[in-house]
Amino acid sequence: MADSRDPMFHPSMQRRTFLRALTAGTVVMALGGGAYVLADSEEERKARETPRPDGRPRLPPSQFLLKRLRPMGGEEGDPSPGGWRLKVHGEVDNPVTLDFAALLGMPQVDQECDVHCVTKWTVLGAHFTGVRVADLAALAKVRPSAHHVIFEAAYGYTSNVLLSEALAPNVLVAHHLEGSPLPRAHGAPVRALVPDLYFWKSAKWLTGIRFSRDDEPGYWETRGYSNHADPWKEERYA
Amino acid sequence: MPDESARPPARSAKRGNRIQWRALLRAVHRDVGYAAVGLTFVYAVSGLAVNHIAAWDPNFVNTTTTHELGAPLPTDDDAARTLVLGKLGIAETPREVFREGDELEMLFEHRTLHVSAPTGHVVDEQQQPRFFVRAANWLHLNRGKKAWTYFADSYAVGLLFLATSGLFMIAGKKGFFGRGVFFVAAGVAIPVVYLALVRG
Secondary structure, three states: OOOOOOHHHOOOOOHHHHHHHHHHHHHHHHHHHHHHHHHHHHHHHHHHHOEOOOOOEOOOOOOEEEOOOOOOOOOOOOOOOOOOEEEEEEOEOOOEEEEHHHHHOOOOEEEEEEEEOOOOEEEEEEEEEEEEHHHHHHHHOEOOOOOEEEEEEHHHOEEEEEHHHHOOOOOEEEEEEOOEEOOHHHOOOOEEEOOOOOHHHOOOOEEEEEEEOOOOOOOOHHHOEOOOOOHHHOOOEO | OOOHHHOOOHHHHHHHHHHHHHHHHHHHHHHHHHHHHHHHHHHHHHHHHHHOOOOOOOOEEEEEEEEEOOOOOOOOHHHHHHHHHHHHOOOOOOOEEEEEOOEEEEEEOOEEEEEEOOOOEEEEEEEEEOHHHHHHHHHHOOOOOOOHHHHHHHHHHHHHHHHHHHHOOOOHHHOHHHHHHHHHHHHHHHHHHHHHHHHO
16 A cells, blocks of 8 residues: 655645645736736727728727737748739730839839738738839729729739729738838738738739739638628628 | 257347447447548648637748848849858858849748848848648648549548547447437537627
C-alpha cells in the first residue's frame, strides 16, 4: 500500500493556494480585458458618431476597430513589378495593357480612406496611393453598354462591382500603402481598392479590369457572400 | 444429459447474426476511421487556422524590418544590387531587380527589399511560409483542383459513413437508442438553434 507521507503523493500546491492564484489571475485578466474593451469602445463610439461627407457614420454597424490592415489570405500572385501587367478590356473601344511603369506614369492619387472587412474589422484612415479606376476607364474608352466592372486577379480570383460605384473617385488601383510599396501579403505589386464596399471586393494581386455588360458574381459572391457588399447595410451574405 | 444440438437454433442464430452485423460495422468503421486520420488533421487544422484568419495570416509569417545602407544607391542596377547584397550580407541571388524613379525593389523567393535610392533606407519585407498549415490550407481550399477534388469527395463520403455507422455500432443503453439519441439531438440542435437565433 502506498505511504501517504511519501513525497510522491504530496500535492505540488495546496488547494487554497491554487484557488487564490486562480482567483487573482481571473480578476487581473478581467480588469485588463475590461480596460481594453472600454478603451476600444470609446474610440469606436466616436467613430460611430462621426458622420462621413455622405452622412453615413464613419464606422459601419457591427464593425470594430483595428490599427492596421490584416492580410486575410488569398492565393498569392507574383509580387514582381517588372513582370506585372494590367489588362483593361471588355466593353471598351480601346483595350489597353499597362505595365508597372505605365501605371506610375498616369495621374497618381494619394488618399486616406477607411477599410471595412466582412469579418467585422475596420481600419480608419489607411493611406493608399494609386490610379483612379475612372482614369483607366477613360483611357480604355468604356462603352455605354458597360454596367459592371470585374476585377481580375491571380489564379482566377474575381470580384464584381457596379460600374457606377467603380468609377467613384476613391476607387483606385493601388500600389502603395502607408507610403511604402504594397506588401506581398496585401497583394503586391498592385491591388484594387474599393473602400466603400467590404474589402473582399478590393482584389489583391490585380491583373485585369474587365468592363462588362452583364453582372458576373466573383469568387466569394458565388460562395454565399453578398453580391453588393455594402458595409452600412451589413450586406455580408447572399 | 440433454442433446443441445437437438434444440431449435432459431433464437440464438438470430442473435448471432445481429452480433456479426454490428461487429462488421465496427470493423469497417474502425478501418475507415484509420484511413481518415490524416485528412482529418489536414482539414481540422486548416479549419481552425482559416476560421481565425482575421487574427493571423494562416499561410505566412510576415515580418518587416528596416536597414540603413548609409549612402545613396549607384545609378547602375548591377552596382546597386551588389552594394545592397553586400551591405546586408545576403547570399541569395535576387530573381528580379526593378527600379522605378527613386525606388529600387529586389525580389527574392520569400523576401522583397524596397530600397530608397537617394537615402539608402531599406524596408526588408519577409514572408516565410508556415510549413504544415499552408499545405493544409492549400489542400482544404482545393487550390490545386484536378485530382484533389476526387480525394476530397471521397473523404467527405467517408465522413458521412463514419457518422452514420457510428450511430449503430453499439447496442443497449449506451447505443443510439439509449443515451446516444440525446447527444445526436444536441448535435443537430446546435446549428438549428444558432441559425434560428442569428438569422431570425
